[in-house]
Amino acid sequence: MRPKDPLLQFTDKGIYCEKGGFFIDPWRPVDKALITHGHADHARWGMKNYLSTPITEAIMKYRIGADINSESIGFNHKKRINGVHVSFFPAGHIPGSAQILVEDTSQRWVVSGDYKVIEDSISEPFELVKCDYFITESTFGLPVYRWRTDEEIFGELNQWISENIENKINSVILGYSLGKAQRLLQGIDNSFLPVYCHGAVYNMNEVLAAAGMDLNDYKPITRDTPKDELKGRVIIAPPSVLGTPWLRKLKPYKTAMASGWMTLRGARRRRNADKGIILSDHVDWPGLNATVKAVEAEHIYVTHGYSDIYVQYLREQGIDADVVKSEYEGETDTE
Amino acid sequence: MKHFISLFKKIDSTTKTSVKQAALVEYLQKSDGRDSIWAVALLTGKRPKRTVNSTQIRTWAAEESGIPLWLFEDTYHIVGDLAETVSLVLPPVEKENLKPLSEYMDLLTGLKDKEEEEKKELVLSIWRSLDVTGRFIFNKLMTGGFRIGVSSKIMTKAIADYAELPEDVVALRLTGRWSPVDLTLDDLLKEPDEEERLSKPYPFYLAYALEDEPHELGDPDEWFAERKWDGIRGQIILRDGQLFVWSRGEELITDKYPEFEILKDLFDHDIVFDGEILAFSEGEPLPFHLLQQRIGRKNVTASLMKKVPVAFYAYDILEYKEEDFREVPFSKRRALLEKVLSEIDSEIINLSPIVSFSNWKELEPERENALEYKSEGLMLKHKDSIYQVGRKKGGWWKWKMDPLTVDAVLIYAMRGHGRRANLYTDYTFAVWDDEGNLVPFTKAYSGLTDAEFMEVDRFVKQNTIERFGPVRSVTPELVFEIAFEGIAPSKRHKSGVAVRFPRMHRWRKDKPVEEADTLANLHKILNIVT
Incomplete structure (x- = not known):
């Protein structure tokens, strides 16, 4: 079920928290941006303030500019922004990549950015965060994609x-x-x-x-x-x-x-x-389905990948889901 | 099947013919004769009748993977290959268990008259015993069609190398009707017995298209020109009073053309002709689309024979009185052909005329006006040319007329297959009718560069109006010049025409959509041709 008074909204600039006054991985310049990870479709140029994990901050300073206004936060630490709590959990995608939990007294939202549940040798292993609303990618959201170890x-x-x-x-x-x-x-x-x-x-x-x-x-x-x-x-x-x-x-x-x-x-x-x-930083089909079930969310939002197909599949499985438009690109060659 | 899988991987990962050939030789050396004959048959497109159909495969695969059928279908459209989709969606294998290639083929051919349940049980048990690559190969065995770039030329060379036989002997043995079901490769390569020898066709000599100007060929006196007929290339074999008609696809089609039976009475010695089977009436060839009514038909009725009468245009003689004439220069073969045909009187076999010319310039209008003769252009044959095996350069050239073209609008797009999977590369094109509607008239898949396909793919994704399963309708904006080889009236198509070998000749970025061709114009072309 969709929330009546959602803590996060999908706008043409990105995922927005009105109450907290910040965006997550926005694709247009905004005042305050929380960044899940350092890939260019998530960490963009032009934000007045950035908040991310320390490794993502280092990547952004190298890629966007040493003079950006940024602040970092370690994994599993809570931070209060205008009465909203935010915390970063490992996403297992690349070094420093995080899922961002946004919560107030009534709702828990997880923005997972890009993620992968199979462990590799360089990324902090994915940590499952139960929530009410889960925002997920579906880059490899088709049953033909199944990674080996x-x-x-x-x-x-x-x-x-x-x-x-x-x-x-x-x-x-x-x-x-x-x-x-x-x-x-x-x-x-x-x-x-x-x-x-x-x-x-x-x-x-x-x-x-x-x-x-x-x-x-x-x-x-x-x-x-x-x-x-x-x-x-x-x-x-x-x-x-x-x-x-x-x-x-x-x-x-x-x-x-x-x-x-x-x-x-x-x-x-x-x-x-x-x-x-066959080597990917993104979640495969079995991992995606396992995660979407395990977070026990009331509603799933799919931002990029084979979104239409995946949402139809989730609904048939009895899981409420919607496609939301974003400018995230999934696995490309140019990162 | 281990060797066959590794052969497939090697061939699939290279474009070099030398590497492919070496891999084939290695395979033939390692495998036993029953496996080898299947490999040769499958890779050269000789496949047994399917015993399991595509719907069954899809349904069982979806069920076994625990996914809804629609999701399987959507995934298949994105992957672009059924065998591959099935191999990837099935759950991972626990314990792999490979059998020899010929055993899989025996199991599959054995399913012919079995109940669906029995078929399903066998296919599932095999799926459960193979890993992804093994399943993919097995699925290809089931569905037929290993189009991985092994030409009959490469295969012939590899077998010749393996068996230490001359290439032309191997080519001859591979020609004609044989079945891998009850043979080994060594059996096939043996000297044929008498009965087989009687029906055996010669490998066809095929020409390349002329790339340069004809005057580059040198002295016109050394060349013959003939019309390039638009029918079925065929060989008529008369040996020991028996008749065999073979198509270029090496299919025995004697029964489909009973007209030729009377030839048995006209010759009292062995003879083999090469030529063209055409729909024919009152000494004139008829358009190809009429012949098409005969091609697919197994049951040839008297009324059909009356409606579409057929005759043969002979242009070469390959065997005469038990002697192989292929090494004799073409001018001498031609002279013999003319003599032989002048001695009989039949409307069923005619001499394909020579187009006379004294300089190359004179030939140009003959080529340009090919349609008036119901032909596709000209064939140029060197007077000294021998009858070679397969497609070879030098002795013969085809010099086709320029293709017919219209400017048409892209209105639907579908994802492609193989290396174009996941890209929108299969398009439907339309022209304007009198009321200003776009009427679809053909599909086309080829003719653009990779970069152009990527550009159109992007356009399709950004300009989709509606989705119908795998097909998207797009804003009518892109105009392409569509080239085709022939046009025929058609009741099945809304446009009333069907075109042959359509492809994208040029992307007319300069042309606004309003200026694309009209249906009236297309019908005008149709009237000229028929």
């Missing part, structure tokens, strides 16, 4: 890398620079270290390391990196390098694209990478 995924990836090393071929692994790249770095067998990184990935690693994350050994690829050094190495780069001259220096190489979309053969073939690794 990191152990299985990296077992296969490491096997592929060993074969390449045997043939003195570079293994170029493509994944976006915040989150995916570090998860790849941590999942790779230690005997393959150091990992060589594209500038975008290297800079993000530096930001996260400075914020206190313990990362495997990595090196930047620069103009001065000798070509001889790059033989049979593991290289992590954003997907945008496919088809650009940057790759030429790495010859001979094979490419592997890491994304949840690699589940589908059509997407793998369209991508033109040598290998597809």
Whole structure:
């Protein structure tokens, strides 16, 4: 059941708490923004004040600007804003990613942002927060999306890398620079270290390391990196390098694209990478259904992904749900 | 099936023919003959009759996965491949148990006359014993159609390499009617017995389209030009007083064209013709759409034969008095063909005429006016050309007329399949009628670059008016030049016409939607053609 006097509203600027006077992950400039995580479709430019976890704050200072007005809050701490309580809980999506609980005496709302329930080696594990109203993504909200464990995924990836090393071929692994790249770095067998990184990935690693994350050994690829050094190495780069001259220096190489979309053969073939690794930061179909049930909410709001289909499915399962419009993008190549 | 799965993965992950061929050879070496023959058959599109239909597969898969059927269907439209959707929605396997490829095929063919319950039980038990890739392959075995880019050319080369036989011998053995049900690959490659030899067609020689100007071919005196007929390419075989008619798709179609039976009385020796089966009346070919009434028909009635009479335009002779003539230069084969046909008198087999010319310029109007002759253009054949195997460059070229075109408006879009899954790439196009309504007249799926498809996909998502299941109607705004090869009257289509091989020739970004073509114009083209 929808609330009569909702604590959070869906506006054309983003998710809004009138009583608290703040927005969550807004897509237009506002005075006060609470940010779930550092990806560009959630943490945007132009807010007068930001509130996030410390790691997300570090990411925003690097991406948006060191001079933003921001404040940070640790996980599981309560903060009072104009008579409304807010607290941040791990979302398991990328380092620093949070679900934001907004509550007053009558309603508990959870804005989950982007999340993932399967554990990985870099994100604080997802914590289930029971609530009255749950706002969820559905990026992979179709029954074909079911993730394997990191152990299985990296077992296969490491096997592929060993074969390449045997043939003195570079293994170029493509994944976006915040989150995916570090998860790849941590999942790779230690005997393959150091990992060589594209500038975008290297800079993000530096930001996260400075914020206190313990990362495997990595090196930047620069103009001065000798070509001889790059033989049979593991290289992590954003997907945008496919088809650009940057790759030429790495010859001979094979490419592997890491994304949840690699589940589908059509997407793998369209991508033109040598290998597809099914690796996602988002919740899969079983995880999504389990979460939506376990939060025991009265009403579910679906912001992005296969929203229409998923809401119809939830209603058939006897769960009240609505599609709400947002400008969140789910898993893209450009993050 | 382990080897077959790994073969599939290797072929699917490369575009290089050399890698595909090497993978095939490796597979043939590792597998036993019963598996090999199935692999050859399946990968070259020779599939057994389906014993389980698509509705059954969808229903069982949804049930087994515990999801509603509509959700399965919606998911299928997004994934774009039934076998793949099923393989992914089913619950994860507990213990994998692979059987040999031929065993799966035997199990499936064995389901032919079984009750639905029995079919379901078998399919479910196999699904439960396979992981995602195994299920995907098994589903492809059930539904047929492994379109993964193994041409008969690659297959022939791989088998030749494996069996240490010349390629043309392998090509000959693979041609014609054989069934993987009761053969091994080695059986197929053996010297055929007498009965089989009698019916065996030669592999067809196929031409590429001419890319350059014809004068690049050199001296016109060295070339023959013929009309390129718009019918069914076929081989007529007369051996030991028996008649066999084969289509280019290597289907035995003797029974569909009883007209040719009288040829048995006209020749007292073996002979094999290559040519075109056409609807024919009073010495003139008729449009293709008439022949279409005969193609699908198994039961050929006297009235149908009267309504759509059929004859053969012969343009080559491949065997004469038990001798293989394929290595003889074309000018000599042609001379023999002319002599042979001049000695008999029949309306059923005609000589496809030579179009004479002394310089290339003279040929141009012949090509442009192809429709007046009920043809599609010209064939250029070198006088010294031998009759080759498969599609080869050099000796023969097809020089087709320019396609017919109209400018049409995109009004519906649907998601594509395969590498275009999840993108709106299948479109319906419309033209204006007299009252200013857009009337749909064709669908088209090809002709745009990947970048253009992405652009249209974005347009579709942002300009959707209504959704009907997988189809979206969109604001009529985009105009495309649609090219097609032929046009015929049609009662089934609202527009009253049906076009052949439609594709998007050009995106007319310069053209406002009001200036797209009219239905009247389309009917004008129809009248010229028929």
